[in-house]
Amino acid sequence: MTNNYGAEQIQVLEGIEHVRKRPGMYIGSTGERGLHHLVYEVVDNSVDEALAGYCKNIQISLNPDGSVTVVDDGRGIPTDIHPRTGKSAVETVLTVLGAGGKFGGDSGYKVTGGLHGVGVSVVNALSQWLEVTVWRDGKIHTQRFERGVPATKMQAEPGAGERTGTSVTFLPDPTIFTTGTTFTYATLSGRMRELAFLNGGVRITFTDNRLELLETGEPKVESYFYEGGIREYVAYMNRDKQPLHEEIVYVQGERNNVQVEVALQWSADAYTDNLLGFANNIRTIDGGTHLEGLKTVLTRTMNSIARKRNKLRDDDKLAGENVREGLTGVISVKVPEPEFEGQTKTKLGNTEVRGIVDSLVGEVLTEYLEFRPGVADAIIEKALEAYRAAEAARKARELVRRKSVLESSTLPGKLADCSSRDPSESEIFIVEGDSAGGSAKQGRDRRFQAILPLRGKILNIEKTDDAKIYKNTEIQALITALGLGIKGEEFESGQLRYHRIVIMTDADVDGAHIRTLLLTFFYRYQRDMVDQGFVYIACPPLYKIERGRNHYYCYSDRERDQITSGFPENAKYEIQRFKGLGEMMPQQLWDTTMNPESRTLKRVAIEDAAEADRVFTVLMGDRVAPRREFIETYGPKLNLTDLDI
Numbered sequence: 001m002t003n004n005y006g007a008e009q010i011q012v013l014e015g016i017e018h019v020r021k022r023p024g025m026y027i028g029s030t031g032e033r034g035l036h037h038l039v040y041e042v043v044d045n046s047v048d049e050a051l052a053g054y055c056k057n058i059q060i061s062l063n064p065d066g067s068v069t070v071v072d073d074g075r076g077i078p079t080d081i082h083p084r085t086g087k088s089a090v091e092t093v094l095t096v097l098g099a100g101g102k103f104g105g106d107s108g109y110k111v112t113g114g115l116h117g118v119g120v121s122v123v124n125a126l127s128q129w130l131e132v133t134v135w136r137d138g139k140i141h142t143q144r145f146e147r148g149v150p151a152t153k154m155q156a157e158p159g160a161g162e163r164t165g166t167s168v169t170f171l172p173d174p175t176i177f178t179t180g181t182t183f184t185y186a187t188l189s190g191r192m193r194e195l196a197f198l199n200g201g202v203r204i205t206f207t208d209n210r211l212e213l214l215e216t217g218e219p220k221v222e223s224y225f226y227e228g229g230i231r232e233y234v235a236y237m238n239r240d241k242q243p244l245h246e247e248i249v250y251v252q253g254e255r256n257n258v259q260v261e262v263a264l265q266w267s268a269d270a271y272t273d274n275l276l277g278f279a280n281n282i283r284t285i286d287g288g289t290h291l292e293g294l295k296t297v298l299t300r301t302m303n304s305i306a307r308k309r310n311k312l313r314d315d316d317k318l319a320g321e322n323v324r325e326g327l328t329g330v331i332s333v334k335v336p337e338p339e340f341e342g343q344t345k346t347k348l349g350n351t352e353v354r355g356i357v358d359s360l361v362g363e364v365l366t367e368y369l370e371f372r373p374g375v376a377d378a379i380i381e382k383a384l385e386a387y388r389a390a391e392a393a394r395k396a397r398e399l400v401r402r403k404s405v406l407e408s409s410t411l412p413g414k415l416a417d418c419s420s421r422d423p424s425e426s427e428i429f430i431v432e433g434d435s436a437g438g439s440a441k442q443g444r445d446r447r448f449q450a451i452l453p454l455r456g457k458i459l460n461i462e463k464t465d466d467a468k469i470y471k472n473t474e475i476q477a478l479i480t481a482l483g484l485g486i487k488g489e490e491f492e493s494g495q496l497r498y499h500r501i502v503i504m505t506d507a508d509v510d511g512a513h514i515r516t517l518l519l520t521f522f523y524r525y526q527r528d529m530v531d532q533g534f535v536y537i538a539c540p541p542l543y544k545i546e547r548g549r550n551h552y553y554c555y556s557d558r559e560r561d562q563i564t565s566g567f568p569e570n571a572k573y574e575i576q577r578f579k580g581l582g583e584m585m586p587q588q589l590w591d592t593t594m595n596p597e598s599r600t601l602k603r604v605a606i607e608d609a610a611e612a613d614r615v616f617t618v619l620m621g622d623r624v625a626p627r628r629e630f631i632e633t634y635g636p637k638l639n640l641t642d643l644d645i
């Protein structure tokens, strides 16, 4: 053993120590997101092996002890011993930062990067323990690590036969993660399904074996396998919509080592666009050059085809959003050296991608539609309708502007504004009806809390064209009070008058409906407002229990039962059920729901845009059958976590 070895060993230990000291630098956060990131990291390695053409099946299991196992049938991490370090390649991959990709050399093995792609060594360093098994060369190789450091040497035993592959099991270190180490099924299953869509032909099986967390007492198994890849993704997102064309438009190609895949389908009964972008399997929430290229080429191609087919008058020109109205699409690019920009590193920056997407999609889409004039006409008709509606909306908006609703010089009369003019400390509570509005106005802290009472149900913007939206008084009030821009236009948080927009509705069916209408409004009108985390939901109590001089507020039936079951046998107490916020005294409303010191607010986060889009379309759209089915399936437990938003 050389001196070099000792020096390298020290470097390895320092690396692990650094990951454990500054985990956020490697996995983004030490909360929920970072925790789940560990699983993605390991799965990404198996997906890379699949992309290289060597792996067909990936299995992810949540184990009863809190650990996770990821198994694949790829080639297995190499196990040969490096002559200089004396370490196996497996140990190197699992302990040396950034070693994962090195083995690829110029074979183009690794395409992941950016958000993920930090390497399994990071997962290892942040795990209480990790065990790896490699089936390779007829042998079963195993090794165990604790907090990133080898706890055993690699053992090799015969018995693998023909089997090849890798299994990694790890238990996240609870001293690292701030919000616990329990994995959320829906978060992981959503991502696994997404990966299966993005990598057509790979079978991903996801099993939850944490029986104590499962209602049925039986393991929950789901398997995702989509031969059609992103085509099936689009079909899945549109499964409750009415497509304008059966066959999904599909483009696949490669230029300058950049792989591009696009799937598109327009629906008759949708009025927004839902384009999802991915770069190297990472969801690019903030867009980037791939989406810019796609949008440009869609607008140009549809205008040119429309003109060729004599559908446009001389000075008519379809705008991008006209062409995209009712469009569901996925664009997935694989870039050898991705640049991820922005605060959350979810915007693709590589400028060359714009032109590559533009030219590849332009050629294929033009040809595709030349052979299918019926489809071309249906899409053009839809875009023209959007174009005319936009014209009408523009006129309606002008009207609105003249009345200065969007200029926000006159705030709506029923708004009880706060005295602060600093949006970052200001909140607005949107409440249902005047009586709740009254309690809230009296209960609030007027320095930083504003109240906007809405009358009855607001317009369902899912079913309304733009012209009507701007004429509606309740919507006008919302737009002006919040300082929103024009629907669908770039969202500028600088204009927002409050950085906490709190929906505070009654805890009954009507309240839930109004809440959904408001969420639909925010999501469809200026989705960035939701994505950037400005929208919240208040959690008012359902019951007040009074016993002697003590009183308790309960936020669920379970909490009520817990408290009353703790009382002695024949204790005397009274339970008051709050039927609406209006029934609460202003002081009660403050104490339980509005006081920042004691309240609970739920921040609305759209984890899975595709699912949210579908949920909103199903709940708020025109088609009755899917809605009935949805409500029957989820109705009894319809709450926010179930909606995954």
Ligand code: 0RA
Binding pocket: 042, 045, 046, 049, 072, 074, 075, 076, 077, 078, 100, 103, 104, 166
């Ligand atoms: C480095 C090189 C090779 C494969 C892998 C890593 C690999 C890593 C993981 C992690 C989970 N599953 C994996 N499968 C493979 C190439 C091996 C060769 O050339 O035979």
